[in-house]
Amino acid sequence: MKNTWKKLAALMIIGVLLFTGCAQANDSTTDPAAGTSLPVNDAAKAMQLEKSIDGIVSISLKDLEGNAVDRVFSADEITTIQQAFNESFIMDTAYIEMIAGNTMTIVLEDGREVFIHSYGDENYIVARIGDTTYHLGCQVIGKILLEKTK
Numbered sequence: 001m002k003n004t005w006k007k008l009a010a011l012m013i014i015g016v017l018l019f020t021g022c023a024q025a026n027d028s029t030t031d032p033a034a035g036t037s038l039p040v041n042d043a044a045k046a047m048q049l050e051k052s053i054d055g056i057v058s059i060s061l062k063d064l065e066g067n068a069v070d071r072v073f074s075a076d077e078i079t080t081i082q083q084a085f086n087e088s089f090i091m092d093t094a095y096i097e098m099i100a101g102n103t104m105t106i107v108l109e110d111g112r113e114v115f116i117h118s119y120g121d122e123n124y125i126v127a128r129i130g131d132t133t134y135h136l137g138c139q140v141i142g143k144i145l146l147e148k149t150k
Helices: 004-022 040-052 075-087 138-144
Strands: 057-062 099-109 113-118 124-129 132-137
Touching: 040 132, 057 075, 075 138, 099 138, 113 138, 124 138
Parallel strands: none
Antiparallel strands: 057 099, 099 113, 113 124, 124 132
């Protein structure tokens, strides 16, 4: 009789799990960053505008030891990097405080410097402009920071 109750209880638990499920529904119409990027409101738009860069003078890469990486960016690559940075989305999630791959320093015409690093995920970067740090979704720059160099 005890075994019957145990089997019945196990079947009931399995039945509940089958009917309720454990995974989230897959809605292909939603944004993959939903729930992690800032909601689109006036404050978020102001932040997005504040982080925009224009007039890149130079871009330099350094490895983990701080040595300059021999990589020259073409005018097209610079335009692509600027556009990718300006179109990147600001994340409101925590990030790992470590540097993986190369670091990038962008010098702008207005004298500002943008320091960018990766924490190992090619889809996300951390950028510092002045005293403000941004956690950004930016695959273009993330891939550059994590690419292997000679």
